[in-house]
Amino acid sequence: MAPISRRRALSLVPAAGLLTLVRPGLPAAGAAAAGTSAAEPARLLTNAVTMLAGTAETNARPEVAGRLAAIDNAARTRLAALDAAGDGELFAGLPLGTSDVNLTRSFQYLYEIALATRTPGLDLDPAATARVLDGLTWLHEHHYGDQSAGYYGNWHNWEIAISTHVSRMLALLGDRAGDLAATYVASMDAYLRNGKNGDVDLDSRFHTGANLADITTNRILQGAVLADESRVTKAVADQSTVFATIDPYRLQHGVTDGYYADGSFIQHHSVAYTGSYGKALLTRVVQAIKILDGTPYGGGAGLTDVVRGWVVNGFAPLIFEGWMMETVKGRAVSRTTTGYADVGIVVEAIVDLADHVDRASLAGYVKHLRSTSREDLDPARFVSPVSVARYADILADDTIPAGDLNPSRRSVAFNAMDRTVHRRPGWAFALSRSSDRISKYEYMNGENLLPWFQGDGSYHLYLSGQDQRRTHGVDFYTTVSPYRLPGVTAPVEERRSIPELYGRYWYENPDHPLGFTSSSESQNTYVYFPRGTNEFSGGATLGAYGAAGMTQSDDVPYVDKQAGVLPDDFVVYRNARSTKSWFLLDDEVVVLAAGIHDPDGRDVVTTVDSRIALPDDDITVTGARPGTDRVRWVRWANATEGTAVGYVFARRQRVNVELGPVTRSRRVVRVSNPDTEVTRNVFTLSVEGEGELAYALVPNATEERLRSYSDGPLSVLANSRRLQAVKHAGLELVALNAFTDGWHRAERLAVHGPASVIARRDRHTVELGVSDPTMNRNEVRVVVRGGPLRLVHADEGVRTRRVPGGTLVTVRTHQAYGRSFTATLRHH
Structure with missing residues (x-):
């Protein structure tokens, strides 16, 4: 993945999207920003409604019938629940007043009705729109409008989930929302309590990665509904920061959440999370690209190229025959609807992305996933009917062969998130x-x-x-x-x-100096996602081969408890x-x-x-x-x-x-x-x-193959706490992890550790892959013993010189964050 800096990400956003960052005295709400026209909010709304509800043309296609049926069935089910509601409920079975989950679902159910009212090809009672408006009014008057009574339970429901349903509803309702739109937007701002002054705060630990993409996409829709150009431009500029590759040595706003140069994705500051939050970020960003399409806010090919890089280098290695690997799901590994369903969500994003960039390979990958998955990809679960039609077009296009984005042999060191895939x-x-x-x-x-x-x-x-x-x-x-x-x-x-x-679901002790509450930083550090205490975790790759190592340690909670911190x-x-x-x-x-x-x-x-x-x-x-x-x-x-x-x-x-x-x-x-x-x-x-x-x-x-290993090409060269190394004679490969400081020897290699090294040697050539798994060293030195070697090709930062008995290869690993350096040397 080619790294993209924050400066580069911002440069890809048109000037209209940057006004709020570079010029004081922003236009008042509802005023048009320079370089845009009053027609732009209307275009945003049209794009949003098309994305969510489809068009008469797409919805008339037989391939889309399943998605339309799903929208229709959901709306009729919610209307029945609306009719059956009892005291203190908007929908039957969802009592309100103390449950943030039930309140969120009430807004979700209203959205599902609203969606059906705007979906071409459905025949829903015209009075359903009025019922949605009545429901929104009732919820605001009784359970949402009083911010002093709200904000119980999970912050995510109040700042993201509810706002997502409401923002989409307002876009679908358009002018019919009337004054309710401004009322709700003001309340959504008030609930953005981890932000600043009712807006995104890029310094907030809550406004990062997928969460930031969710919040900013919602604010784009809100700005479109209110014809508030300043809200849209600020949201677009804020969202552009998620496209920037995280540089761990030059963090922006202290944020570690996002995509790294090696394809890793982190959310919650230290959790490997491509398969859950990374998937959500991919989805939301692609949806934002569709909403902004054809307006001055769209980022163009530059940003879509970045997202394509996420798919190729971040997602593809982690998807096996249509299944998202467990290693990047965080707490989602315990859910019942992961794996194939995860990949279905990714496929929709790829289908839409292929409409903007690299159609041949992305569409080919969609076909590959469909043909290798043991569960049929169900386009009825897609968000957009338009995406269903695009998916059908891809499958029907005989000029595009199915093709994996992975080579058949691939070894990937996601060292930035401590994961390895082979x-x-x-x-x-x-x-x-x-x-x-x-x-x-x-x-x-x-x-x-x-x-x-x-x-x-x-x-x-x-x-x-x-x-x-x-x-x-x-x-x-x-x-x-x-x-x-x-x-x-x-x-x-x-x-x-x-x-x-x-x-309870957390450790509660608000009176302790660390202030243990449900979403406090101490809860994150010690309960939700504790780190280890070992430095050595990483490894090297050389072509399609890999080596990884780790020293097992206590976690931070155990160490700090012994120190009297807890x-x-x-x-x-x-x-x-x-x-x-x-x-x-x-x-x-x-x-x-x-x-x-x-x-x-x-x-x-x-x-x-x-x-x-x-x-x-x-x-x-x-x-x-x-x-x-x-x-x-x-x-x-x-x-x-x-x-x-x-x-x-x-x-x-x-x-x-x-x-x-x-x-x-x-x-x-x-x-x-x-x-x-x-x-x-x-x-x-x-x-x-x-x-x-x-x-x-x-x-x-x-069994025959297993018996043959007693005389096979594999041998263990070293297995200690200092050095672990193996040799495969058939591959002419030696791989090692040196865990401690000082020189370590294996076969015809001497390595100054800590380091991870892979070497392949034939009569004429030596290939090396070298990494610093501690991520703390300025350089790693390797001596290849034997006759003189000359450097044929190497990554930047690699140099060689002749030393007694061999060739010294010095690799500059300073701030490389565990990435592998390769070098090819040839005998004179």
Whole structure:
């Protein structure tokens, strides 16, 4: 992804969109800004209504019928609930006065009626519009207009969710809203309490990333409804900041939320979040592009190119056969409607983006996702009928072949968010790390109740042809023990969820100096998304190969509790310790772990893998017996789905094998999930005790293939807390992580650590990939031993010189934020 600076992002916004930033004395509300005309707000409203409701032309198409039926059914259902409402309700079943969720849903239901009234092709009672206006008036008079009585519960509902429904309603109602429009806009401003003077505050920790995109898109619509050019131009300029690539060394407004140069996306300051908030940002920005299209506010090709970069480098690596990987979903991993549904939302954004930039490859990717997904993409779930028609056009265009935006072999180090993704034909591997920069997990609002080890090197291995709902998603976290996530080293202990500990969804102690309230910074730091305390988390890539490493640490709450920073009744948990590496090759992922122990002397267990299957699937485990056995390899196979995974140990290893049905309610992981019991056949392969461990994950392996590893090309060169290294003779590859300061040697390499290095060597050439996983070093030095080498090609910041016994390669890693540097050297 080509980085875009904030200066560059702002330069792509036309002058009309920047007036409020560069000129004092803004026009009064309703006045036209220079360079625009009074017709522009009308164009914005037309675009908005078209986006939401479609046009007579698009809605007449048979492909759009499903979306129209969904709009119509929703409106008729809401009208019936309106008729059945009792005292204190606008809609039956949604009592108002104390529930911000019910109030938000009441506005949502009104919006769904309003949408049907403006959707061409639907035949709704004309009186429905009057009922929407009456409902808006009643809600404002009784439950929204009094700002001193409002703003209970979740800030997001008051500042974003309600405003989204109301702003869209006002756009749909147009002139029929009358004075109600100005009344509601004034109230929405008053509820923007994390802003400044009823407007966006770019210095607010709440006005970042996807949240900022939501707020500013709402304000664009509000400005259009009121014909308030100053509101529109200010909102456009504020939104333009989300297009800027985050530079962690030169933060703007202190904001770490957004897209990074390596494709990472962060929200909530330290959570890897492409699959949830990143998806929301993508959607909202593309919607804003459509609303602004054809007006002086539109950003043109420059901004759409940026968004295309998000899709290619941020989203595509994380989508496997139409499924959004768990590693970037934060607390959303506990929801029942993720995975394929996530990607359906992304597809709509890509469909609309393809109308503006790079149609061939983006449309080809849409076809690829449709053809590889095990769940049909349902365009009836799209927001816009126009998007449904565009989707149909793409599928019908025989000149555009289906094509993945990923090459068939790809290794991606999302080091800015402590994630690694490795893709090969037939499988993909996703690794979740953490550090003093990135959270170990996200818990919030009763979601993701058992999250403790999700960022401690847990991984997911996805296999082609599977219905991922059966093997991953909410049912994985429901039925697999949170202490036995794949790849995790955990102490043997029982932990309690936040509601179990404190009787509510957060820790409450407003009288403490840190001021623990539901949305305080202390709640974020210590409860919702605590960071680790280790520096080393990252890795290098070289072409389609990767190396990643991490030192397992305590989180910030545990460390600060020992320092006396936290209250006595605040509960913390101590982690086990390990030093781990993952080497990402063609046919396998090699995992090394050293220094496995517990500082408090508890027993520890390292889980090699946990996999789930439907109860009736034909599962076999060979190479080891259930219980404890000493083995060189184990193979798990699901004959029903035609999938298998092999596990090869570097030496004969005592392992625990468990296989059996597990039944739990989905509420185990999320309070608001339906109390639905699910049963899965759970396979767990684990190793007890301290010391070292070395094994390879071999996707789709046969028993013959697993037996061959005893004489195969893989060898472990080092496995200690100082150095971990492997060699693959067939690939002529050596990969290592040096975790400590000083020189480390492996094969014909000497590396001054800490560092992550991959080297491939043939008779004539040496290729290097080098990274600083601590993100703190000014340079990393590597000596390639042997005859003299000359530099053929290298990234900027790499230099070489001859030293006794070899060639010194010095890589300038200062402020590189963990990115890989490559160099190609040739023998003289």
